[in-house]
Amino acid sequence: MRTLNFRRAARTSALGAVALIASLSLTACQGDDPEPYDALPSASAGSASKTPTESAGASGDKGTAAPDADQGKDATGSGSGGGTSTTKPKDDSGNGNGNGGSGGSDNNANTATVTCTGGNTKLSITEISRPVNHMLLTMTNTGSKACNAYYYPYLKFGEAQSVPNTFEDSKPQAVVTINPGESAYAGVMTSSADGSGANGYSAKDLSVSFQNRDGNSDNTGSSVSVPLSKSVHVDSSLTVSYWQMSMDDALTY
Numbered sequence: 001m002r003t004l005n006f007r008r009a010a011r012t013s014a015l016g017a018v019a020l021i022a023s024l025s026l027t028a029c030q031g032d033d034p035e036p037y038d039a040l041p042s043a044s045a046g047s048a049s050k051t052p053t054e055s056a057g058a059s060g061d062k063g064t065a066a067p068d069a070d071q072g073k074d075a076t077g078s079g080s081g082g083g084t085s086t087t088k089p090k091d092d093s094g095n096g097n098g099n100g101g102s103g104g105s106d107n108n109a110n111t112a113t114v115t116c117t118g119g120n121t122k123l124s125i126t127e128i129s130r131p132v133n134h135m136l137l138t139m140t141n142t143g144s145k146a147c148n149a150y151y152y153p154y155l156k157f158g159e160a161q162s163v164p165n166t167f168e169d170s171k172p173q174a175v176v177t178i179n180p181g182e183s184a185y186a187g188v189m190t191s192s193a194d195g196s197g198a199n200g201y202s203a204k205d206l207s208v209s210f211q212n213r214d215g216n217s218d219n220t221g222s223s224v225s226v227p228l229s230k231s232v233h234v235d236s237s238l239t240v241s242y243w244q245m246s247m248d249d250a251l252t253y
Contacts, residue, residue: 113177116147116184117210118224125188125206125226128251135188135232136247137208137240141178149176149184149243151211156223157190157234158203164188167253170241175213185250187241190234197235204231 114120120143128134137155141147152170154163167187176184191197206228210220244250 111146113146113148114143115210115212115220116141116149116178117221118208119143119221120145120147121178123208123224123226125228127229127232131189131251132193133189133191133233134251135190136250137186137188137226138183139178139185139243140183141180144180146177146179148213149178150213151215152240152242153186154209154211154217154223155188155238155240156207156209157232157238158201158205160203160234164238164240167239167241170244170249170253172242172244176243176245184243184245185247186243187250187253189237189239189253190232192235192237197237200233200235202231203234204228206232 116139120141122140122142124138124140126136126138128136137153139149139153152166156163170187178184191200206226207223208226209217209223211217212220239253241250241253
């Protein structure tokens with residue numbers, strides 16, 4: 001009897017141990033179950049990037065953090081791209097180019113030069129005490145554009161049939177250009193100081209013609225009559241300088 005009771009007690013203990021082990025196993029399995037989806041935070045741009053980072057720090061599971069972080073970057077990148085695409089057409093409206101072209105046309109029109117003629121200049125002549133037997137011809141631009149004073153003026157005192165000689169040494173290195181309101185000058189020696197000139201005569205009037213860039217008076221308009229304050233003695237020594245920018249240069253010859 002004692003042996004039978006011992007066997008029953010051992011069997012009961014064994015069954016109790018098995019039951020205890022099964023109970024502990026069931027409890028351990030329930031603790032490993034994941035949280036339900038309803039308990040997780042809602043997905044958003046901020047939480048999507050923040051949650052994987054915290055999970056990786058807590059559990060060391062970098063595999064789940066990387067995809068979520070990439071999704072956060074993709075969302076930010078596409079948003080930036082959309083903004084750029086929306087604003088770019090407004091920047092490329094083309095208004096600046098249109099205005100620039102118009103301004104360029106105006107500048108070209110204002111800077112264009114023309115030939116100096118009787119239509120855009122005013123002429124006057126003055127007798128000078130030094131050098132002796134010299135006069136100063138002044139041409140003032142009365143137009144709205146700069147004009148080029150080519151070569152030298154064609155002078156005709158009285159009934160002269162030919163243009164006078166020219167001081168070739170007075171030829172400037174570049175064409176003289178006169179802005180509106182400015183003047184150019186030419187020196188005129190009417191007769192020789194030592195009386196060596198021939199065929200002298202007294203002139204009461206003067207006419208002036210202009211040259212073009214080709215060195216002739218074609219398309220430069222009619223000659224201009226320039227009043228003389230008194231009669232001028234002219235002989236074969238009559239000589240004129242090229243147009244100059246200053247009075248001093250014009251009277252050097």
